Amino acid sequence: MSITAIKGMNDILPGTVETWxxxxxxxxxxxxxxGFAEIRTPAVEKTELFCxxxxxxxxxxxxxxxxxxxxxxxxxxxxPEGTAPVTRSFIQNRLHTLDPVSKLYYMGxxxxxxxxxxxxxxxxxxxxxxxxxxxxxxxDAQVLAMLHHYACEIGIDAVELQVNSLGCPECRPxxxxxxxxxxxxxxxxxxxxxxxxxxxxxxxVLDCKATGCKEATVDAxxxxxxxxSGCEIHFGQVKKHLQALAIPFSxxxxxxxxxxxxxxxxxxxVTDQLGSQNAVAAGGRYDGLVESLGGPALPGxxxxxxxxxxxxxxxxxxxVATRPDLFLAALGEDAAEQAFVLxxxxxxxxxxxxxxxxxxxxxxxxxRANKLNARFTLILGEEELRNGSAxxxxxxxxxxxxxxxxxxxxELLSRL
RNA sequence: GUGGGUGUAGCUCAGUCGGUAGAGCACUGGAUUGUGGCUCCAGUUGUCGAGGGUUCAAGCCCCUUCAUCCACCCCA
Numbered sequence: 001m002s003i004t005a006i007k008g009m010n011d012i013l014p015g016t017v018e019t020w021x022x023x024x025x026x027x028x029x030x031x032x033x034x035g036f037a038e039i040r041t042p043a044v045e046k047t048e049l050f051c052x053x054x055x056x057x058x059x060x061x062x063x064x065x066x067x068x069x070x071x072x073x074x075x076x077x078x079x080p081e082g083t084a085p086v087t088r089s090f091i092q093n094r095l096h097t098l099d100p101v102s103k104l105y106y107m108g109x110x111x112x113x114x115x116x117x118x119x120x121x122x123x124x125x126x127x128x129x130x131x132x133x134x135x136x137x138x139x140d141a142q143v144l145a146m147l148h149h150y151a152c153e154i155g156i157d158a159v160e161l162q163v164n165s166l167g168c169p170e171c172r173p174x175x176x177x178x179x180x181x182x183x184x185x186x187x188x189x190x191x192x193x194x195x196x197x198x199x200x201x202x203x204x205v206l207d208c209k210a211t212g213c214k215e216a217t218v219d220a221x222x223x224x225x226x227x228x229s230g231c232e233i234h235f236g237q238v239k240k241h242l243q244a245l246a247i248p249f250s251x252x253x254x255x256x257x258x259x260x261x262x263x264x265x266x267x268x269x270v271t272d273q274l275g276s277q278n279a280v281a282a283g284g285r286y287d288g289l290v291e292s293l294g295g296p297a298l299p300g301x302x303x304x305x306x307x308x309x310x311x312x313x314x315x316x317x318x319x320v321a322t323r324p325d326l327f328l329a330a331l332g333e334d335a336a337e338q339a340f341v342l343x344x345x346x347x348x349x350x351x352x353x354x355x356x357x358x359x360x361x362x363x364x365x366x367x368r369a370n371k372l373n374a375r376f377t378l379i380l381g382e383e384e385l386r387n388g389s390a391x392x393x394x395x396x397x398x399x400x401x402x403x404x405x406x407x408x409x410x411e412l413l414s415r416l
Numbered sequence: 417g418u419g420g421g422u423g424u425a426g427c428u429c430a431g432u433c434g435g436u437a438g439a440g441c442a443c444u445g446g447a448u449u450g451u452g453g454c455u456c457c458a459g460u461u462g463u464c465g466a467g468g469g470u471u472c473a474a475g476c477c478c479c480u481u482c483a484u485c486c487a488c489c490c491c492a
Contacts, residue, residue: 004483059490063417081492110492115417117486126492193489204490258491268492279492306492331450362450370452381450395452 008114008122018319019311020125023154024107027127027305030150034142036103036129041085043109047075053084053289055260057200064112078111081259082128083286083302084293090132091295105129107307119277119309128283130302132290137234140265140285141241143301147269147281148247150305156271156313159280162252163242163267165235167227169288172263175226176202182220189216206254222253231264238265261286265301274309281305325416327369327377328355331362335380342380342405349409351416369395375416378408 005011012020028038047067054061066078079085086104089095095102107127114120129146131139144161151159167175179202187195191210198205206217227235242249249267257266266284274280283303291297326346330339336359343353354372356365362379369377379391384402392411393400403411 007483064490112491114490115488116484117488120491124492128492209488276487277491282492304492309492329451361445363446363448363452364444366452368452374452377452379451383450391451393451398452400451 006122008116010121010123014321016311018321019314020307022319023307023310023314024127026153027105027107027150030146030153031105031129034103034146034149036105036146039086039089039104039106040108041079041082041089041106043079043111044076045079045085045088047077049084049088049293050077050080053087053259053261053293054081058258058260060112060258064114066111066113080112081110082106082108082126082304083130083259083261083289083300086128086130086302087132087286087289087293087295087300091290091293096133096296096298099133101131101133103129103131117277118275119306119312121308125307126304127307128302128304130300132300133298134301135287135299137237137265138241140234140238140301141245141247143283143303144242144249144267145245145247147283147303147305151269151281154310154314156280156310158273158313159269159271161247161249161267161269162255163238163249163265164252164255165224165227165231165238165264166257166262166266166284167223167231168263171226171228171231172223175221175223178221178226179203179206183217186216189213203256207256217254224251224253234264257282257284261289261292263287267303269305271313273313277306277309279306280309280313322352323373323375324354325352325375326354326412327365327372327374328353328380329362329365329369329377330355330380332382333359335382335385338385339378339380342378342408346409346412351409351412376412378403 047065050065051061056062060080065080068076070076086106090102090104105128107125109123109125111123113122116122129143131143144163148161151157166172180198183190183198183202183205187198190198190205190213191208194205194208194210194213197208203223205213206220208214208217224232224235239249239251252268255266255268262284264285264287267282268279269281270278271280272278281303283301285299285301287299290300328339328343330336336355339355343355346353354369354374356368360368366377374395377393377395379393379400381391384390388405389402390405390408391400392403392408394415
């Protein structure tokens with residue numbers, strides 16, 4: 001083996017790239033109808049941006065970032081997620097002065113230094129959407145409706161939308177206290193990992209897959225019982241609006257987040273088809289983030305979709321490449337020369353045309369036409385060329401007729 | 417960072433007790449000198465992941481290493 005790609009960073013080859021293009025195009029269409037505009041930010045940001053937004057003690061910041069110093073000694077980081085860069089750009093470019101409500105979407109590669117496995121890679125791709133400037137619960141429902149709409153549009157149905165509320169800086173500490181109090185009495189029943197979590201991040205214990213932990217936390221206090229009145233009203237409205245829009249969802253009060261900036265509404269689009277990775281998309285509200293990064297005190301909400309995970313769910317080769325319209329098979333060098341010029345002319349008119357460049361036999365050329373799944377084959381023989389005609393073969397019908405080269409383009413277009 | 421599985425032809429994989437490297441598919445040519453798919457015939461393709469060790473002899477046994485997949489952790 002000579003030089004290979006970096007571990008966890010994959011090539012997307014013809015045959016599967018069509019699926020990617022399909023998923024990206026549908027996102028542009030659907031998000032566009034909801035009034036979202038695309039934003040593109042650099043793949044690299046100052047390290048500080050991610051430390052301050054995602055949270056110093058999260059796994060992402062502590063051990064998963066691709067961080068390095070550039071030649072002038074600045075600490076830079078390959079973006080591990082999209083919300084922080086978009087927020088940074090929003091503030092830097094003062095987008096709130098252009099419009100009190102910003103609806104933005106992005107798509108592109110993200111980087112995390114993790115051990116690769118099914119549905120999890122070191123360079124992975126997200127399609128994300130963010131709304132900055134609206135606190136009303138209608139926008140929560142709108143964002144979820146858009147995500148649901150997109151999932152329907154691309155034909156992903158084995159998914160469930162789960163929503164939760166994490167409360168806000170006002171009510172979350174109280175809940176945390178109650179949960180710690182509950183876990184304290186059951187520490188022995190928890191797995192080793194969760195005994196560690198108990199001190200570092202007690203909310204994560206609720207998310208543990210170990211059966212002992214699940215049993216021990218069956219009666220654990222619910223975050224939803226500890227919401228302050230503002231958060232409770234907001235969550236109630238989100239649910240009401242979702243019902244009004246007939247968006248199917250379930251409430252999962254044990255859903256937690258890996259990023260510190262989330263408050264109030266959080267949600268995930270989950271599936272059981274991706275091995276141990278169950279989230280296809282996830283997001284939530286981040287009302288304090290813009291201000292904490294030095295911008296105006298504006299609320300925000302958004303989500304990110306894992307593109308690789310969608311591709312895995314769609315399955316390979318589910319989106320087929322478009323077939324060539326015409327394959328030109330030539331007999332002899334003179335015919336090949338004429339075919340070459342004719343092919344080029346047709347391509348200029350938008351006809352997907354192909355030919356052989358290796359002087360192969362007619363049989364071999366026909367085989368190739370068949371392999372490429374060409375709709376028609378034009379056979380240019382010496383005899384026919386003398387009177388300006390050729391044989392046009394319909395590869396599906398297996399029928400053929402003589403056509404004049406003059407009117408070939410019209411003839412083709414009428415048949416395609 | 418931790419644990420397990422797998423590395424043999426372009427692809428999917430056989431390979432017995434350690435004894436000269438195999439099949440299917442794909443590709444190329446032919447049967448049909450100017451007609452694809454189906455069929456038949458023929459042919460090409462190997463650093464057996466790499467390095468070392470044991471042995472008369474290693475794809476097979478031992479050690480090391482690399483890659484990859486899956487899982488833990490965490491997450492999209």
